[in-house]
Amino acid sequence: MTSPQYRTIWISDLHIGSTQCQADTLLDFLKHNDSEKLYLVGDIIDFWALSKKMYWPPDHNTIIQKLLRKARHGTQIIYIPGNHDENIREYDSFVFGDIVVKNSDIHTTVTGQQFLVVHGDEYDTIARHHQWLAKIGSIGYDWLIDINRIIRFFRRLLGVQSQFSLAAYVKFKVKNVVQFISDYEESIVHTLKHEKLDGVICGHIHHAEIKQIEGFWYVNTGDFVESCSAIVEHFDGRLEMLRWRKQEQQDQESSLPLGLGDS
Numbered sequence: 001m002t003s004p005q006y007r008t009i010w011i012s013d014l015h016i017g018s019t020q021c022q023a024d025t026l027l028d029f030l031k032h033n034d035s036e037k038l039y040l041v042g043d044i045i046d047f048w049a050l051s052k053k054m055y056w057p058p059d060h061n062t063i064i065q066k067l068l069r070k071a072r073h074g075t076q077i078i079y080i081p082g083n084h085d086e087n088i089r090e091y092d093s094f095v096f097g098d099i100v101v102k103n104s105d106i107h108t109t110v111t112g113q114q115f116l117v118v119h120g121d122e123y124d125t126i127a128r129h130h131q132w133l134a135k136i137g138s139i140g141y142d143w144l145i146d147i148n149r150i151i152r153f154f155r156r157l158l159g160v161q162s163q164f165s166l167a168a169y170v171k172f173k174v175k176n177v178v179q180f181i182s183d184y185e186e187s188i189v190h191t192l193k194h195e196k197l198d199g200v201i202c203g204h205i206h207h208a209e210i211k212q213i214e215g216f217w218y219v220n221t222g223d224f225v226e227s228c229s230a231i232v233e234h235f236d237g238r239l240e241m242l243r244w245r246k247q248e249q250q251d252q253e254s255s256l257p258l259g260l261g262d263s
Helices: 023-032 047-052 058-072 086-091 125-129 131-157 166-173 175-192
Strands: 006-011 035-040 076-079 099-101 105-108 114-117 199-202 209-213 216-220 229-233 239-243 253-258
Touching (some): 023 058, 058 076, 175 209
Parallel strands (some): 076 099, 199 216
Antiparallel strands (some): 229 239
16 A cells, blocks of 8 residues: 555545446546545445446446455545445444444544544434435436536537536525525534534535534535545644546645644
C-alpha cells in the first residue's frame, strides 16, 4: 500500500446495484485516493433497486473487489449501513473480508475531536415512520437523475461543458425540498448536541456540507450518484470536502477546507 494522502475518508450513498451509481467516477476516486481509515457511510449497496430489477454490471463487481483489496492491503474499512442496505444492520460487529460492519461509530480526529458517524436515516422522520413515502421519493429522485442524463447529453452536443444537475437545481429551488434539508440538519444536530460529541458525520440526503450549527459540527458526505463528493481528514485534523471528477476530465476539485481543530 502506498503512503496514504489522508488519515480518514468518508463516502456514502454509492447505490451500487442501481443504474444511478457513478461506477466509473467512483473507481477513479478509489484509485487516486488512499487513507488509513475508510468509512462507507450507508446506502453502499442499493437493495431497494435490486429488489425491483437485477442490475449488476462488471464495474460494480470491480468496486467491491477494489474495496476488499484496500482492506486486505491495510486500509481500515468500516461499513455503516443505511436505509437502502438496512438488512446489513443485522450483522453489527461482523467482519466480512476485512471490512467491519458497524451500525454507528465514534471517530476521534487527530486533534481529539469526536464525531458520531452514522448514515442519518435514523434522524429522518419520513424514512423512519413512512418508508413507503420514502420509496416514492426515491423513485422520483431516480427519474430526475435519468432526465438529467438526457439534458447533459444534449448540452454536450451543443458544446456546453458545465456539470448541470437537475436534481441539485430542484433541491435549491423547490421550497419544500429546501425546508426538508434544513429540518433534517437541525433535527440531527438538536438530537446529538448534548451527547458529549463535537459533531456528526452522515450521509442519506445526498447534499454535501460542512458547517457548524449552534457550535456543533454537521458534516454530510454527499453521494456518488449526483455530486460525487467525499469528506477527508488530513493528518493535521482538518476536514475537507472533495467533489471528484475523473482525472482525465479535470484535476481534483476541493472546497470548504475547515480547520476543525481550531474550533
